[in-house]
Amino acid sequence: MLFVSLALSSCGPDGGAAAPAASQSPAPDRVSSTPRQVPTTAPPRSTTPEPDPPTVVLDAGHNGGNASALSEINREVPAGRGRMKPCNTTGTATDDGYPEHVFNFDVAKRVGEALRARGVRVVGTRDSDDGVGPCVDRRAAIGNEVNADAVVSIHADGSSTQGSGFHVAFSDPPLNPAQGDPANRLATTVLDAMAAEFPVADYIGEGGLSGRDDLAGLNLSEVPAVLVECGNMRNPDEASVMSTPEGRQRYADAITEGVLAYLG
Ligand SMILES: [Zn+2]
Structure with missing residues (x-):
């Protein structure tokens, strides 16, 4: 049972089942691409709100x-x-x-x-x-x-x-x-x-x-x-x-x- 389950889950992203593939693949892409962009577009410090000038x-x-x-x-x-x-x-x-x-x-x-x-x-x-x-x-x-x-x-x-x-x-x-x-x-x-x-x-x-x-x-x-x-x-x-x-x-x-x- 354990072997079967692993096999099925590994097939999903390969396109075996359309619905699970569509719903799962974009989310990991977004999660993984966002952190990659942060260092190139703006340093993490810039997200800290700067105090307004008096x-x-x-x-x-x-x-x-x-x-x-x-x-x-x-x-x-x-x-x-x-x-x-x-x-x-x-x-x-x-x-x-x-x-x-x-x-x-x-x-x-x-x-x-x-x-x-x-x-x-x-x-x-x-x-x-x-x-x-x-x-x-x-x-x-x-x-x-x-x-x-x-x-x-x-x-x-x-x-x-x-x-x-x-x-x-x-x-x-x-x-x-x-x-x-x-x-x-x-x-x-x-x-x-x-x-x-x-x-x-x-x-x-x-x-x-x-x-x-x-x-x-x-x-x-x-x-x-x-x-x-x-x-x-x-x-x-x-x-x-x-x-x-x-x-x-x-x-x-x-x-x-x-x-x-x-x-x-
Ligand atoms: Zn006066």
């Missing part, structure tokens, strides 16, 4: 066209915590007339270039400095839509000439988990990197940090977000730094370092 949204505050579109930017939009705020504002300027929106856009561009060079996916909330808006609620939505690992809004303040230094604002009290520990950690890494290069603000916040409940971009963010006020444009010393490309590169380098420290 995504950072850079939000350069204000915009160059805002001043000539006041009715549009004064339109009220949701600002979080049940409040409404103007869509956007014009921003401040140095006493010599160097506008904040130019500073913000240039620093954001420099940060973006540095982060991209480190493999970070960078998304901006505006791609030029001569447009209008976007509104603050739309800026927050961009970070949420791309599920950003971090959102950094870049601004410069316009306080009294005596005040100086940078500060990092975060949503306080937090409205969701991302605004809690993750945003606080992002604020701290950016603070540390900025503090290595620039003085902390002596006119607002505490030790360079400022918890805020009135900033729409932070209130509406569902991902870790901070707003950096790089300095006070009304302070002559800081204004002179902000007005030079070298100075803006220093701000950009510090922000980049803080973001990279957060991303790990």
Whole structure:
């Protein structure tokens, strides 16, 4: 019986029985051909999913066209915590007339270039400095839509000439988990990197940090977000730094370092 059984099974693949041959031969062919192709088409390692690059949204505050579109930017939009705020504002300027929106856009561009060079996916909330808006609620939505690992809004303040230094604002009290520990950690890494290069603000916040409940971009963010006020444009010393490309590169380098420290 054993001999007969072996004989029958050995005849099947030789074409003795059509149905078994048809059903059996393709399967072994597929099984044996697939492994042979793997080394020639792609190394086995390529099948391991590569981690997505981290995504950072850079939000350069204000915009160059805002001043000539006041009715549009004064339109009220949701600002979080049940409040409404103007869509956007014009921003401040140095006493010599160097506008904040130019500073913000240039620093954001420099940060973006540095982060991209480190493999970070960078998304901006505006791609030029001569447009209008976007509104603050739309800026927050961009970070949420791309599920950003971090959102950094870049601004410069316009306080009294005596005040100086940078500060990092975060949503306080937090409205969701991302605004809690993750945003606080992002604020701290950016603070540390900025503090290595620039003085902390002596006119607002505490030790360079400022918890805020009135900033729409932070209130509406569902991902870790901070707003950096790089300095006070009304302070002559800081204004002179902000007005030079070298100075803006220093701000950009510090922000980049803080973001990279957060991303790990
Ligand atoms: Zn601003």
